[in-house]
Amino acid sequence: MSDLIDVLRAAVGAHHTLIDSLSMAPYLTDWRARYTGRALAVVKPADTQQVAAVVRACADAGVAMVPQGGNTGLCGGATPLSEGRSVVINLSRLNRIRTVDATNNALIAEAGCTLASVQDAAAAENRLFPLALASEGSCLIGGNVSTNAGGVQVLRYGNMRELVLGLEVVLPDGQVWDGLRALRKDNTGYDLKQLFIGAEGTLGVVTAAVLKLFPQPRARATAWIAVPSPDAAVALLGLLRDSCGDRVSAFEMVARSGLELVLHHIPGARAPLAGAHDWMVLLELTDTRDPDALDSALEGAIGAALESGVVLDAAIATSVAQAESLWGLRENISEAQKIEGLSIKHDISVPVSRVPEFLTRARAALTMMWPDVRIVAFGHIGDGNLHYNLSKPNALDNADFIARTAEVNRIVHDLTAELGGSISAEHGLGQLKRVESMRYKSDVEMDLMRAVKGAFDPRGLMNPGKVI
Amino acid sequence: MSDLIDVLRAAVGAHHTLIDSLSMAPYLTDWRARYTGRALAVVKPADTQQVAAVVRACADAGVAMVPQGGNTGLCGGATPLSEGRSVVINLSRLNRIRTVDATNNALIAEAGCTLASVQDAAAAENRLFPLALASEGSCLIGGNVSTNAGGVQVLRYGNMRELVLGLEVVLPDGQVWDGLRALRKDNTGYDLKQLFIGAEGTLGVVTAAVLKLFPQPRARATAWIAVPSPDAAVALLGLLRDSCGDRVSAFEMVARSGLELVLHHIPGARAPLAGAHDWMVLLELTDTRDPDALDSALEGAIGAALESGVVLDAAIATSVAQAESLWGLRENISEAQKIEGLSIKHDISVPVSRVPEFLTRARAALTMMWPDVRIVAFGHIGDGNLHYNLSKPNALDNADFIARTAEVNRIVHDLTAELGGSISAEHGLGQLKRVESMRYKSDVEMDLMRAVKGAFDPRGLMNPGKVI
Incomplete structure (x- = not known):
């Protein structure tokens, strides 16, 4: 060598x-x-x-x-x-923003640009690049493309797949495919870029991407809301989208257990509502127009939902600092869970309409198997995407807890599949779920995936042991 | 046989x-x-x-x-x-709407459902299916999927590709791939449905699709606007999106020649503005909220654009009937051109920022070649997509006109390619542009397309002589 x-x-x-x-x-x-x-x-x-x-x-x-x-x-x-x-x-040294075309609402970023630097380059031209993730300061655009990254604004702007107009890719034989088109419409054959998006580097190396930009919002309204049940959370989402349309840019659900972990472990975290509630929602509306109109749209929608019993209580942020502290509660759940101890994590999605059924049935099955299990469910309920995590019961030691991972996965993933869901909504397969995912794919689908892999990388040199 | x-x-x-x-x-x-x-x-x-x-x-x-x-x-x-x-x-007998899940904002339609019947099924549940085309009463969803249909609302809602959550496909060997997932997030491997979307039936037969639904707009504001130039039209689009954001759902440009053909040939068509203008825009804003606010948003944006010289004159529809008659002017351009006589048509896209340069340079090159050429340019300028058509000069006979098709295509398509554009923005390749498209694709890209075709349909039995 x-x-x-x-x-x-x-x-x-x-x-x-x-x-x-x-x-x-x-x-x-x-x-x-x-x-x-x-x-x-x-x-x-x-x-x-x-x-x-x-x-x-x-x-x-x-x-x-x-x-x-x-x-x-x-x-x-x-x-x-x-x-x-x-x-x-x-790819971290490929870190140039090659061009920003504000009129075409597009920029070209190399694979090694951090997500934050792309957001900044868009903002400098009074545009929004809407992908938003906890790791945005350190994750790189090439990774966002290759994992079809999701995050908190998918409800309004879509996944990375919807945000990519074109790609430059080094193919497994070293040839460069220049697919850096900045077009909204192009129907000249197969849409090859779609294959590389979400392929986790198993079909080639993404070196640059043309990314879609959007008008920069000027108004933002954020609220932390207690709801009586996941059913009510789904109903609230429907009411909000019906009245406020595309303004609904984030809709996150948090279970009581998640908030309690944050309040316990994260310095400075404070409860947003007076009472304790089993289910809460953090939601955000944004608009390019006048903030007062947006605030009253939010207040009107929440008022109607309070009257109909879909909402129990609500705290509406009245400053940027308040909005940030509400988001901090949501974003610190993973960190607080880490401080608390070991956890078994899942990243599942089901149709939005089936989220309540998923939560009820998963809890019933898990508590039957394991009475003192601690369920910490939270996530992007607006996309049907839940981070459905189990924290180690205090009485159990680490090895005994981890030993039950496969058994827990079976319950959670089988139920997900039964409800028409995905066992990896936004994180990808990597090494972690490669084999597990095959359990839930038909032979027909696996054959198609192998056909694609074989056509692009017949020698199997690109990122072996991942995805497929 | x-x-x-x-x-x-x-x-x-x-x-x-x-x-x-x-x-x-x-x-x-x-x-x-x-x-x-x-x-x-x-x-x-x-x-x-x-x-x-x-x-x-x-x-x-x-x-x-x-x-x-x-x-x-x-x-x-x-x-x-x-x-x-x-x-x-x-596929016309596969015409059932299998399910509508309003809470998940999705429905499953079989390939033989007309686009209009899908729009109606969504509307019956107070939802919008936003794909909108002139042929919506007779085109079928399977065809919309297979051609990645576009239309007048792509600016806001995307092409068919963005509107499909899942597919059911009969593969070239007769196996059925059930990819009817109704999920907003699913990162479990290659996104196979993307290959069949826009493949024009060359990789398999689409039999059903899961389609995304949206909140139903309650307010609509429509205006016909005269602008001094295509540059001003692009500037107006930027101003509108900056102030009104996602409300901008359609933004169509019409050249004087196109409007004149409609006024001449279509019974009942009336000029929307008093003066004659070389370039006009038909635009529409929609919103789920109060119509008065939307009207004043539009009036405010147009007022500011008038003051800055980006807009010369404007007619804002004050009734549904008026809005429909403005849309009739736009939608009848193709029909009026057909009545007028033969035409050579193009369906090109370039980055939105390069539309003015395309129009200037294409006209210069064509009139140098052919002084009495009649250019009828119109289309979805918000997506950078122009239907750039030439009507036969009156003095020329049909055969002499058609004989110049290849020469005209060369000028229009070479310029499109030079500006980073596509020679088939929304219509697809079919038989018409299969060979022409190869002129503008790199060997690397053609090899990738052939690899996909070979992997899915090694015997070449699916729709031969189309696309590839």
């Missing part, structure tokens, strides 16, 4: 070709420290041509490649396997 | 297996009467299982298949070739 290393050094420079274990270490372990792999080298190319040279060199040597962005994924998709025979291609 | 006909009769019934030329004729000629093909048979299956049986029978016999919807396409994609060795699979 020393020949390959020489070629890689010639392609990207010795300084950006890491081969000793100390310098490679940060790139071989995922953010949650669940997966640690090994690699022949970690290379950090500076531009698309260098990526192509690296891919050609690996393809010539028959060596597998692992494309890597900000390494913030939750499923081990960007971490090499432990056999140590692959090269990690870290 | 009589064995195959027997199997087809057994599958769908003799009454729905057409083999004599008289009964097949309506299915062998496209709507514009530009293509007439031949076929072994036209079959009209009643449900997905019958479609699968037909496809298995054809695959067993090694016979090509042409999926067909409402036969309203403009590129001959659903018309068989003239060699007469294929079977047309007409």
Whole structure:
């Protein structure tokens, strides 16, 4: 393999070709420290041509490649396997915003731009790039594309898939596909970019993307709302969309257990409502027009929902600081859960109309199996997407808790499938759910996925052991 | 082939297996009467299982298949070739709305439902299905999926691609892929449905689709506006989106030549503004809230644009009837052009920011080649999509006009490509632009498209001679 290393050094420079274990270490372990792999080298190319040279060199040597962005994924998709025979291609040096076309509402970002830097580049031209995630300061656009990232504004603006107009991709043989079209309409054949979006680097290396921009909202109204049940939360969503339409940009549900963890573990967190409630919603409306009209739209909708019993109580933010503190409660649930101890996490989606049934039946099945289980359910109920997590009961030790993961997954995932849902709504499959997902896909679907993989990467060199 | 006909009769019934030329004729000629093909048979299956049986029978016999919807396409994609060795699979009997889930904002429609019947099924549940086309009374949903249909509300709601949550497809070997998921988020592998959307039946037969629904607008404001130039039209779009955001649901540009044809040929058509203007815009805002607020938003935006010189004059509809008559002017351009005589049509898109440059340079090049050429440009400028048509000069006879088609296409399509555009924005490739599109695609892209086709339909039995 020393020949390959020489070629890689010639392609990207010795300084950006890491081969000793100390310098490679940060790139071989995922953010949650669940997966640690090994690699022949970690290379950090500076531009698309260098990526192509690296891919050609690996393809010539028959060596597998692992494309890597900000390494913030939750499923081990960007971490090499432990056999140590692959090269990690870290994209962080491809970090230029190539162009911003405010009139066309589009910009071209290289794969290594952080999501936050793309948001900033859009804002500098009075535009919005709406993808919003907890990791936005460190996740990279190439990773957002490759995992079809979701987040809190999908309800209004769609997933990453809906936000990408074009892609530049280095294919598994090192050829560059220039699909950087900035068009709203293009019906000249198969929409190839869709294959690379969400493929987690198993079909090629995304090096740049044309991203859609939107008008910048000028008004924002945020409320924390107690509802009597998940059914009422779904009904409230319907009422709000009926009256306020596209203004509804976020609609998150939080269970009492989640809020309590945040109040317990996060310094400065304060309860937004006087009473304790089993189910709460954090929602946000945005608009390009006058804030007063938006505030009264929200107040009107909540007032009507209070009268009909769909809402029990509500706190409407009256300042940006208040809105941020409400969002802090939501965004700190994962962190608070981590401080509390081990958890078994799920990232499921079902049709929005079936969320209440999912919650009722999952709780019944889990508590029958495990009476003192602690369920922390929260997430993007507006998209039917729940982070359905179990925290370790205090009385149990870690090993005994983790030992039950497969059993818990079976209950949660079987029910999800029965309700027409997905066992990975927004996090992807990576290493974590590759095998599990096959349980729920038909043979026909697996065959189609294998046909795609075989057509694009017949030698199986792109990110092996992930997705498929 | 009589064995195959027997199997087809057994599958769908003799009454729905057409083999004599008289009964097949309506299915062998496209709507514009530009293509007439031949076929072994036209079959009209009643449900997905019958479609699968037909496809298995054809695959067993090694016979090509042409999926067909409402036969309203403009590129001959659903018309068989003239060699007469294929079977047309007409989907019009698969015309059930299987379910409507208003809470999940989704419905399942079979391929043979008309677009209008899907709009009606959504409206019956107080929801909007936003796809809107001139042919909506006769085009079928399966065709809308297979051509990634666009239309006048793409600016706000996206193309068909963005409106499909899931698909059911009969694959080229007769297996049924059930991808009828009604989820907003699903990251469990490659998004296979994207391949069938816009594939014009070359990868399989779409038999049903899960479609996204939206809140029903309660307010609508429509205006016909004169602008000094295409640059001003683009600037007006920017101002409107900045102030009114997602409310801007349609933004169509009409050149003076187009309006004049309509006023000349369409009974009852009346000029919406007192003066004559070279460039006009028809725009629409919609909202779920109070109509008065929407009207004043529109009036405010137009008032500001008048002061800054971006707008010259404007007529705001004050009734539904007035709005409909403004839309009639726009929608009758194609019909008026047809009455006027022959035309050479283009369906191009460029980035919105480059529309003015496209118009200036295309006119300069065409008039240099052909001084008395008559350009009729109109279309979805909000998406960068222009129907850029040439009407026959009166002095020229038909044959001489048509003889210059290739020369005209070269000018229009080369310029489109130079500006980063698409030579088929919303109509697809079909037979009409299959070869022409290859001129503008890189070898890398054509290889990827062939790889997809080869992976899904290795024997080339699905709609041969179309797209690829």
